[in-house]
Amino acid sequence: MIEFDKVSKQFPDGTKAVDNISFRVEPGELFVLIGPSGCGKTTTMKMINRLIDTTSGKISINDENILHKDLHKLRWEIGYVLQQIALFPHMTIAENIAIVPELKKWEKKRTEKRIDELMEMTGLDPDTYRNRLPKELSGGQQQRVGVIRALAGDPDILLMDEPFSALDPISREQLQKDIASLQRDIKKTIVFVTHDMDEALQLGDRIAVMQEGKIVQMDTPDNLLEHPADDFVKSFIGERKDMWETRVEAAMMPVPEPLPPDLPSVNAELSLREAVRVLQESEKEQAAVLKENKIAGVITNKSVLAYLMPGQKKEGGRK
Numbered sequence: 001m002i003e004f005d006k007v008s009k010q011f012p013d014g015t016k017a018v019d020n021i022s023f024r025v026e027p028g029e030l031f032v033l034i035g036p037s038g039c040g041k042t043t044t045m046k047m048i049n050r051l052i053d054t055t056s057g058k059i060s061i062n063d064e065n066i067l068h069k070d071l072h073k074l075r076w077e078i079g080y081v082l083q084q085i086a087l088f089p090h091m092t093i094a095e096n097i098a099i100v101p102e103l104k105k106w107e108k109k110r111t112e113k114r115i116d117e118l119m120e121m122t123g124l125d126p127d128t129y130r131n132r133l134p135k136e137l138s139g140g141q142q143q144r145v146g147v148i149r150a151l152a153g154d155p156d157i158l159l160m161d162e163p164f165s166a167l168d169p170i171s172r173e174q175l176q177k178d179i180a181s182l183q184r185d186i187k188k189t190i191v192f193v194t195h196d197m198d199e200a201l202q203l204g205d206r207i208a209v210m211q212e213g214k215i216v217q218m219d220t221p222d223n224l225l226e227h228p229a230d231d232f233v234k235s236f237i238g239e240r241k242d243m244w245e246t247r248v249e250a251a252m253m254p255v256p257e258p259l260p261p262d263l264p265s266v267n268a269e270l271s272l273r274e275a276v277r278v279l280q281e282s283e284k285e286q287a288a289v290l291k292e293n294k295i296a297g298v299i300t301n302k303s304v305l306a307y308l309m310p311g312q313k314k315e316g317g318r319k
């Protein structure tokens with residue numbers, strides 16, 4: 001668990017990069033910081049592993065002030081992925097990944113096993129890639145190695161600072177999907193920085209929108225879309241708000257077998273907004289979508305979100 005308590009950072013030249021922010025990231029949560037360039041995202045991130053020290057306020061990890069922790073231990077317990085990961089060019093992929101486990105003095109066998117496991121988990125065949133040099137991998141594959149390297153020492157916390165923004169759209173989409181599914185398995189506490197709202201909505205359990213060093217809204221993806229706090233947040237969300245007026249059938253999935261009992265139902269002509277309200281009030285996982293009094297499909301919170309996010313067509317019904 002990471003907690004910021006009224007944290008500010010002013011640089012020696014007077015720049016107030018972070019201005020009195022407080023938030024708590026729960027264990028296993030993927031927490032997104034989003035905002036325009038220069039709003040203080042990277043500074044916030046770097047204060048967690050003390051690459052930058054705070055000017056005022058307190059940051060704790062598992063209820064311990066980070067200033068009281070051993071600096072090396074703190075850094076080893078926190079994986080860090082940057083936009084441009086710097087793999088060591090003369091070292092093989094396996095050697096690059098083994099850096100933190102070796103610092104931690106893991107047994108060689110354990111390190112090797114961990115490398116294979118993580119490479120397999122992220123779709124890099126160990127037999128093919130283990131002994132290659134970074135330059136023998138594509139940009140997307142190198143970034144994947146960056147993620148693996150950050151995870152190698154089995155840190156509790158992962159900091160990811162615009163990890164995919166230098167990639168082409170296809171690698172980027174693939175890595176976003178990989179991170180989402182990886183997170184379902186490993187459940188790390190992740191702070192993820194992006195300036196891309198689609199990425200934030202797709203990955204975040206919660207999203208904090210930053211502007212000029214302050215957090216202007218902190219909410220779940222659904223609430224952020226549904227209730228943007230002000231015009232700044234609205235502008236970040238762009239036109240997507242109106243998509244809630246789309247007919248619910250757009251976000252429909254095939255009827256599952258067997259059909260669960262006691263499903264709430266919505267009419268196919270209802271708006272997404274109204275349909276989601278019915279779903280939420282029912283406290284069920286899914287709702288049947290009725291067309292001419294027949295069940296034409298079902299919606300879930302996920303299928304609706306998938307519809308609302310471009311590039312995420314897998315679970316939604318968008319053709």
Ligand SMILES: Nc1ncnc2c1ncn2[C@@H]1O[C@H](COP(=O)(O)OP(=O)(O)O)[C@@H](O)[C@H]1O
Pocket residue numbers: 011012013015016017035036037038039040041042043044
């Ligand atoms: N070392 C530094 N000295 C002075 N100002 C800095 C320094 N690092 C960052 N800043 C300033 O702090 C603000 C926030 O920067 P940063 O956290 O990097 O923003 P972001 O990651 O959201 O783009 C910017 O105005 C930036 O110019």
Ligand SMILES: [Mg+2]
Pocket residue numbers: 041042043
């Ligand atoms: Mg930055």
